[in-house]
Amino acid sequence: MKEEIKKIVLAAAAKAFKQGLLISEKFPSIEFEEPKHETQGDVSTNFAMISASVQKRAPRKIAEAVIPFIQTSNTTNSSIIKKVEIAGPGFINFFLCDEAWHSIIETIFIQDNKYGSSNLGNNKKVQVEFVSANPTGPLHVGHGRGAAVGDATANILAFAGFDVQKEYYINDSGRQISTLGKSVWLRLLEQEGKEIDFPGDCYQGEYIKDFAKEILLEKGNSLLEKEETEAISECAKYSADHILNGIKDDLKSFGVEFDQWFSEQSLYDSSSVQKTIDGFKSKDIIYEKDGALWFNTEKYGDEKDRVVVRSNGVTTYFASDIAYHIEKFDRGFDRVIDVWGADHHGYIQRINACIDAYGRDSSEQFDVILVQLVNLLRGGKPCAMSTRAGEFVTLKDIVAEVGKDAARFMFLSRSYDSKLDFDLELAKEKSNNNPVFYVQYVHARISSILQKAEDQNLINNQNIEWHEDLNEFVNSLRKNEEIKLIKILSLFGENVEKSAQTLHPHIIFTYLMTLAQAFHSYYNKHKVITENKEISLGRLILITAVKKVIRNGLGLLGVSAPERM
RNA sequence: GCGCCCGUGGCUCAGCUGGAUAGAGUACCUGACUACGAAUCAGGGGGUCGGGAGUUCGAAUCUCUCCGGGCGUACCA
Missing domain, CATH: 3.30.1360.70 (Arginyl tRNA synthetase N-terminal domain)
Known part of the structure; x- marks a missing residue:
């Protein structure tokens, strides 16, 4: 318009x-x-x-x-x-003029589940990498927020015309994995009645003991007879595989499907890390000092240079990260987006550095979405959580308690720049306080009205098919609240674009709340099914349009649009 | 110390690529079901947009500075 x-x-x-x-x-x-x-x-x-x-x-x-x-x-x-x-x-x-707005309805019907989409991205290849939690323990709330944000952002970008791939980076290499193996191994010995000293830097959770039991059952004494390093590595592999499978299941029930699971270890197996290091060495971007290899990140804006290979010969996490990010561009992505917990913000500069050193433009082609912390509450009071003791409310628990839709909607209700209060009681509440019901209720309510209209033979199918003749009925939409609703419907596309441009999915949340509010208000003021057939049909068409936009919007956030609640 | 994020009614937050009278929800009052789903709606009170300075015709929004809170500042991941 x-x-x-x-x-x-x-x-x-x-x-x-x-x-x-x-x-x-x-x-x-x-x-x-x-x-x-x-x-x-x-x-x-x-x-x-x-x-x-x-x-x-x-x-x-x-x-x-x-x-x-x-x-x-x-x-x-x-x-x-x-x-x-x-x-x-x-x-x-x-x-x-009112007529100026009426044409929007036809557009919504014709474009249907594409209404709101655009060519903004020009089919540019974008990768969104998110969650990427270490396979050393179950996903918790924070991961849930990252998952919701990453998934929704990817959906929104795709809707805005980008060619999007969703990826999970599996940190299946390095020290945290051997620590996992060691933790399980020690618990295993403990269960065998051996005296152990369980270090503080090992994983403390109960799930570690469960793995120890499982492995013992499965492999029995053969493991105990092996050399300790080999036994530990077997424990590590077994546990990491199982944890990863658990993560996959949890994400699936959270409604997140990745296009690719990318293994860190594969970067070592393919010598990609080594080749990357050699490449930068030949350009003097990586150099040797004090027996270690350093990346000249300071030259590219970081506070100081960073170690890539320690003096003991072991690569740092940064080494594979360099190779990984470079490989992303080699795989043909024009733009790369990482979703990280805000506590990792210090890493941005060094990743920028390696991307720029590789000849790409990090300011144009690389974005990091930093997701702030989640405070888990129950009835307004903080939920006790201690990662150190290994006792936390897992994402799985949350989904089981409040459901996928409520959890996702809650995670996307605020800008990820702000910390988020997530109240478990609130997320279950069936009231105005709980935004997911407020919006889903619109969809269910409309479905219910359409059902009634069908029962009364006003329409012969709840899914009204568009036909030019319907414009006559649309033309009868003259009430203030009706024009106002159409205006809001007309803004969906630009909200999607804004959301894609700023990488802020909560814009869609806010939009849906506005639309829902306008609908509920309209509903309470005007009856859809009236004595007047022409007006009734016009309104049935209008609310069907609202239903479609609500569905499209919720879909972007990964929240379902139920016919009944 | 340095870096990033945040500071908007009592509370939780939108609005921030500059625009007119700063918006929701919650809580607190008052109303609306013989009703297409009240899981809803209508109305009311409540604000130095952390403080100050600058840029501009115009600043919650941009710049600087100060204050407050969170996080980060490893040859950890």
Whole structure:
């Protein structure tokens, strides 16, 4: 809609220039927006204010010069503009005809589950890597937030025209895995009645003991007879595999499906890490000092250089990370997005460094979404959680308790820049307090009305098929609340684009809340099924359009749109 | 010390690529079910947008500075 108004304004401005009413035909990048107050029209532009310096005249004078060239429905039947006004410091406000909005409904029906999508991404290849939790323990709340954010962001980017791949990076190499093996091994010995000293840096959770039991049952004494290092590595492999499978299951029941699970170990197996190090060495970006290999990250904006291979010959986590990120670009992604816990923010600079050193532009091609902490609450009180003791509420527990939809919606309700209070009691509540029900209720309520309409033979199918003749009924939508609803429906696409551009999925959440609020309000004020068949049909079409947009929006967030609740 | 995030009604947060009178929810009051689903709606009170300075026709939004909170600052991952 804004685009159409923009064309009209620019055309009018050009005419005004031709007639000598404006000095310049340069029109700066002007903006169109919905004013906050209804008295300020449907669409508003800052054209006159922005042009003030170029035209060397007061904004209101500029507006006065241009407005006469804008046709309204008073003089021209085909115009979608009812009235134009100059307001405040020089805004030009447009009041549109009801008919201008009606066409949105047809678009929604025709585009259906594609309504709101766009070509913004131009099919650019983007990878979103998220969760990527170490396979050393079950996923907890924090991972849940990362999973919801990563998954929704990827969905939104895909909807906005990017070619998106979702990936999970498995840290199946390095020290944390051997620590896992050691932890299980020690518990195993303990169960065999041996005196052990269980170090603080080993994994403390009960699940470690469970693995020890399982392994003992499965492999029996053969393991005990082996050399300790070999036994530990067997314990590590067994446990990591099982934990990873658990993670996969948990994510699946959380509604997250990855396109690729990428193994860190594979980077070593394919010598990718070594080749990457050699490559940078030959360019003197990696150099030797004090017996270790260092990456010259400081040159690329980091505070200091970072070790890639320790003096004991062992690679650091950073080494495989360099190889991994470079390989992402080698795999053909134009853009790479990582979702991390905010406590890892210190890593951004060094990853930027290796991407830039590789000849890519990290500022254009690499983004890190930093997800802030989650405070888990129960009835307003903090849930005791201690990672050290290995006792935490797992993602699995949360999904089991409140359900996938409530959990995801809650995680996406706020910007990931802010910490999040997640209240388990609230997430289960069936009320206004709980946003997921508020929005899903719209969908269920509409389904229920459509069912009733079908029962009364007003429509012969709840899934109303679009036909041009239906425009006649749409045309009967004249109530304020109806036009307001359509306006909100018309904004879905630009909200998706904004969400994709800023990588902020909560924008979709906020949009859905606004739409839901407008629908509930409309519902309470006007009966859909009335004595008047024409009006009833018009309204049934309208609410079907609302239903489609709610479904599309919830779909982006990975939340279901139920017919009944 | 340095770096990142946050600071908006009592509480939890939107709004932040500058726009007009700063919005929701919650809580607190008051109303609406012989009803297409009350898991809903309508109305009311409640704000120095952490403080200060700057840029601008215009600042919650951009810049600087200070204050407060969280996180990070390894040859850990």
